[in-house]
Amino acid sequence: MNNFISIKGAKTNNLKNLSLDIPKQQITVVTGVSGSGKSSLVFDTLAAESQRLLNETYSSYIQQLLPHYPQPVFDTIENLPVSIVINQKKIGGNARSTVGTVTDIYSSLRLLFSRIATPFIGYSMVYSFNNPQGMCPICNGLGETKQINLNQLIDFNKSLNEGAIDFPTFQPGGWRLTRYTESGNFDNDKKIQDYSQSELELLLHDIGSAPKNPTKKWPKTSTYIGIIPRITKNFVEKDETKYTKQLNRILEVRECSGCHGTRVNEIVRSAKIDGKSIADCVTMSITELLLFIKHIHSPNVEIVLNDLIKKLESLQNVGLS
Ligand SMILES: Nc1ncnc2c1ncn2[C@@H]1O[C@H](COP(=O)(O)OP(=O)(O)OP(=O)(O)O)[C@@H](O)[C@H]1O
Numbered sequence: 317m318n319n320f321i322s323i324k325g326a327k328t329n330n331l332k333n334l335s336l337d338i339p340k341q342q343i344t345v346v347t348g349v350s351g352s353g354k355s356s357l358v359f360d361t362l363a364a365e366s367q368r369l370l371n372e373t374y375s376s377y378i379q380q381l382l383p384h385y386p387q388p389v390f391d392t393i394e395n396l397p398v399s400i401v402i403n404q405k406k407i408g409g410n411a412r413s414t415v416g417t418v419t420d421i422y423s424s425l426r427l428l429f430s431r432i433a434t435p436f437i438g439y440s441m442v443y444s445f446n447n448p449q450g451m452c453p454i455c456n457g458l459g460e461t462k463q464i465n466l467n468q469l470i471d472f473n474k475s476l477n478e479g480a481i482d483f484p485t486f487q488p489g490g491w492r493l494t495r496y497t498e499s500g501n502f503d504n505d506k507k508i509q510d511y512s513q514s515e516l517e518l519l520l521h522d523i524g525s526a527p528k529n530p531t532k533k534w535p536k537t538s539t540y541i542g543i544i545p546r547i548t549k550n551f552v553e554k555d556e557t558k559y560t561k562q563l564n565r566i567l568e569v570r571e572c573s574g575c576h577g578t579r580v581n582e583i584v585r586s587a588k589i590d591g592k593s594i595a596d597c598v599t600m601s602i603t604e605l606l607l608f609i610k611h612i613h614s615p616n617v618e619i620v621l622n623d624l625i626k627k628l629e630s631l632q633n634v635g636l637s
């Protein structure tokens with residue numbers, strides 16, 4: 317039976333003398349509750365043994381340079397092919413990378429747009445979301461913004477004195493809370509849910525005002541600032557690493573309202589070829605974009621067009637359309 321990887325008596329980690337046949341030329345999914353031994357079977361037994369066999373084919377000099385895997389435990393494994401372990405991982409992990417930038421398709425598109433889009437808005441660099449001239453000014457070209465989720469930050473059932481603001485230094489005893497409780501702007505024992513609309517607005521969103529009735533403890537020259545702009549300015553924009561955990565809890569990532577996730581500013585989006593902007597192009601599938609590019613007939617940019625067609629077709633050929 318060459319059509320199966322045949323495993324007998326696997327005992328790696330927690331595996332209890334497991335024997336099974338895994339069909340080749342098919343996709344097999346291994347499922348089960350956490351800790352049941354999926355990784356022990358797939359990675360620690362099959363992949364590890366395959367790697368061990370492969371490593372044996374190299375000279376001992378090379379072998380000592382290769383990564384070492386713990387010894388899998390089993391009686392026999394037959395028909396084991398060379399394994400390839402694929403992990404799902406973002407390329408480079410940089411928020412500024414996309415398939416378009418990594419494959420260079422985006423730079424070809426920029427070149428194309430700078431040459432034949434109307435109106436003419438500038439050269440290739442202007443179309444880049446990594447360039448200050450091209451990026452959306454709200455999200456700085458990331459396409460998304462981090463916003464404070466009020467329900468995570470404020471416990472509306474509590475008053476300021478009871479610790480309604482669930483963030484370090486804004487809790488009772490924390491010095492930032494005194495910027496609210498000593499402002500005289502609020503009844504510090506009133507539950508937030510009982511605040512009037514204008515009180516709530518003042519507590520959350522005020523971008524800077526003189527407090528009306530501050531207590532003696534209020535620093536005289538100090539300006540009152542609402543909680544949201546305060547946390548945004550002092551923690552979110554500063555990327556305060558001391559409070560990363562607490563920030564992640566109260567922040568949620570949303571599509572940027574300025575560019576609707578397209579990363580580029582209005583000027584870039586105004587320049588079009590056959591009614592499509594560069595932002596429209598990147599939302600198309602590879603197949604759609606290929607069709608769009610093939611319909612452009614402009615002898616001036618033939619080299620760019622052919623380059624794009626070649627790159628897009630190769631993505632399509634490997635099944636990434
Ligand atoms: N290197 C190891 N040495 C000893 N025990 C291990 C090792 N790796 C895993 N185990 C143990 O083997 C058992 C199965 O773990 P395994 O990682 O294979 O489970 P899993 O099914 O892949 O779980 P998950 O769904 O969480 O990934 C667990 O009890 C685990 O603690």
Ligand SMILES: [Mg+2]
Binds near residue numbers: 354355356
């Ligand atoms: Mg696992």
Ligand SMILES: [Zn+2]
Binds near residue numbers: 454575576577578
């Ligand atoms: Zn934006």
